Amino acid sequence: MSYPRKACHHFLFLAAAMLLSFSALSTVAATDEVGLYRIFETSIENDKAYENKFNDAELRCKYTAPSSREVEFAGFFDGDGEGGGDAKTGNVWKLRFLPDELGEWQYSWSWSDGTSGGSGTFTCVAEGAGKGILRPYKENPQWFAYNGTEPVWIKSYYETGHGSIAQPFEWITANVYQPMLDRGYNHLQVNWLLSLCCFGQYYLDGPAPSTEDLALYEEGRASSTMRLDVWKMMERHLGWLNERNVGVHMFLGFEGRKNEGASWEKLSEEEKDFYVRYVVARVAPFANVAGWNFVWEDPGHRESHELGLARLLEKYDVFNHLRTYQDEHPRDNEYERPEYTFAAIENHFIAAPEKPLDRLYRKTPWTHHQACLVGYVPGKPVFMSEGNALWRRYWHERTGATQDDLRQAAWGCATAGSSFCWNGHAKEYELAVRGPEGIPFHGEDNPFTVSAKYIDILSKVMADEVAFFRMSPQDHLLTHHDPFRVWCLAETGKQYLVFSCAGEPFWLHVTEGNYGDNVWVDAKTGEQRPFPTLKATAKELSSEDPDERRIGTKAVKITPPDRETDWVLILRNGG
Template sequence: MKKIAILLLLFVQITSLFAADPVSLYRLFETSVVNNEVYQNRFTDVELLVQYQAPSGRLFDFRGFFDGDGKGGGDMNEGNVWKMRFMPNETGIWKYVYRWSDGTPGGDGRFECTSEGSGKGILKPYDKNPHWFAYNGTEPVWLKSYYETGHGSIAQDFDWIIENVYGKLVEHGYNHVQVNWLLSLCCFEQYYNDGPKPATLDLALYEEGNVDETMKLDVWHRMERHLGWFNQQDIGVHMFLGVDGSKNDAPAWKKLSLTQKDFFVRYMVARLAPFANLAGWNYVWEIPGNREDEELGFTRLINQYDIFEHLCTYEDEFPRENFFHLPEYTFAAVENHEIAAPDKNEERHLWKEPWTHHMACLLGYVGKPVYMIEGNALWRRFWQERTGATQDDLRRSVWACATAGASFTWCGHASEYELMAKGPEGLPFYDENPYKLSEKYISILSDLMTNELAFYRMTPSDQLLSNHSALQVYALAEPGEQYLVFAPDGEPFSLKLESGTYSNNFWLNTETGDKKTLKEIIKANGDEPVDFKAPDQSVDWALVIRK
């Protein structure tokens, strides 16, 4: 009878594995298997090991994970569902074989990957110009990124969040977000107060120092529902708070043993890495970058287990001296501190200045894309009241980042607590919020970079400028083909152009988006710079020159 029961169990498992629906390219394959063996700790006593075979014959070794009852219930002692997830990067028939580390009988299966409904793939450095990001390293993308800070919102009504928060990002063309709920460790009282009350505020993934016995599977399910929705919209998601909660009075990474750290990274990667839109592993905010027992060791574990090679970084508050050159990091996340002086207190009054953002981005570049993760003029939340930054400072600082060949995120909602979706302090996508004006400024820049310029061929080119106030005018260029110069208050400047005829030129009012055509420029001698004067000196202008 026991043999018959085992055979029936295997038959049910294998039948379900072969019945999987087609999976779109770069989307999520997922299936479940049941294991009714008795384990003292179902998270750690056994591993589900899977080998996937691509249509081309390539082999990928990956892991599954224990998921309780498969619906958010269960714990180390309760539940019999393990899941396999994978992100297929080839169309055709995929095969896989799974086995259990303790010798429990495994099985195999297959699924079809189709091109219909394909995702974009994984964000990586653009292989032809690593100032920028590109899907799979080959398809450049201008990041239009917003910092969404609803820690506890993953426990609010999902449909309400889609309609009032995430849907607004889609409507306004955002393809990237920075969030605090991935991974979930702290600050759960920060949710949208004008929305439904959260179902729970018990949203910490685990209890400090005990990750392999106290994992909350319902929290994983809440997070993955949100991450999965963004994945279907091809919107990248960068984790800001990362895995070390100690800076926010939450579970500390250092309180975990080496064995627990290794387990947690394996488990985390098995659950999250198959989501193509995971747009950056991050340890936590404002750290040195070279600590073996913290961010560097964490990143090495990620690189060991993440077969999809998602982006990985740390946030450097002081990018004048950084560790982004280390091979473990694949992009730079910077803030604009200690740009003007070696002591924070000496330069606090400069943190709203565009030039500190520009220089921080330049200093953070070591052959890898730079992402201004926490520009102090770019966050209405937290930084506006501390720096006195205006919306003019915000607008100028995003141009300062872009002309430094960097991407950036911003936020136009207020308050660390009492978070609102609507109203004057809510998200900047509603008419009553004055920062809707800043959203317009961001869109003007995004439209220029996406539709007017081949930005992915351009690099920072301040060396081509002369005859202007120091640190006030910035240039991005593909010399001989296209040039972009940002001039606050219409600052006059000279620009060195390579010889040639430039007939597609205009001035762009960065506040309104209005354009003023500039006459054709015929440059016979590439040695002498050309003088430029904006249409007026009452607003900020961007000059675009193209062959």
């Protein structure tokens, strides 16, 4: 049977109208293009009445990659889609996804309550591609690498503005984030991602925040009280940093109790499951999430707390972002557990198991070095999340640490094969960007711009002078030295880096080679001085030290240029 053309059009219109009356509608066209490792996002309207739109119906989606690989990942309720709405109001759900293959992706969604779903496509393109997700470097998992294959030296700062997400966004990006990017920082440890506490801590020399009420949800009621306006603020910051490939590690994470915020313990098992699912659905598609974290200073083994969280994240995060807990005393760490994929550590209980004695050594660089060494489990990189000499904020005042301690502790972490963050904020409960009390990237009136320069020098050495990603801690190659003051990072036979606090002399054991591209670097100023060519022949490969008898190496006695500064020796084998 055939129909007149006009009748056909009328029939198709009626059919489409009937279909739309039973379906939730996507607002994304089929020709959308998304950069590799960037965020695909589409909004879907669902006008069905629910008692609790966060939890009564689950939006499910299956993504099919150009290679035919299938990935299932949930969507989430987002109120009116612009930061408004609550459990009862709003009709916008969103799908977010992180594409990791070039080409056309297909996706189809459905609803757990039987509401009709739909489908669509988008194209993943190379233009505008992101770096991808930080993971252990496959070739040498002492270090981090984008997607496990592109090594990156982590240059990280602890940005502590809990309540700053409520200040004008353009002011924060211009005065806080951009100066860090201009100095080469590619990683931030933050307190505002999953906003649970401390909202009065914002930048006092900036515009006033729009609110100091930023609690993400009400105590014990995550599934019905999510603050969509707060999510909008957080994601705007996270997205800006994601577009610039700046990794973000959440220091306070999922537990607010330790900072007088919402407590993980007050959530039922069902609420915990919802909270993690919702967070993952919203946040995991941001490639720059550089570490899920429970909160600071945990023991690591509690299934009711940090370990249980890690298991939920492992279950729901299909993109497999890094997972950790922060260990206060890493010599007794739990990082061998498969749920944890990197180590976030502090430098406590390295000097002694008794806190009164241990506290005396928390500013010392060697406790940072040792903490990084003992915190490493093969395959899981170490990040010194809270090194006490590295934090002017909080710890310097309590330990008496100096900027010399900060510089030496940073090198202690690096020579232990670890990454770290540092902080130059002056005050514990007040923040400023400019002036003597501000972040130390603005002018010379802040005394801690000196430390910022120290970190610049270290980062330049690691990124430009050595292939750090092929190196590992090799303190056993040192003899006749003070082990609290001299440390070695090496790719044996190819490149050696030795850090010497205050010019401490040492002997270095090297293997056969012609080391002719050598240099001393002043860790305070960056000044370089030549170091003479060093040859180690096969006949010499036994220790010159009769107490050592190390066959296969040549022991070289080395004295730094002076005792007035810290010296970094770099030896490179030219063949």
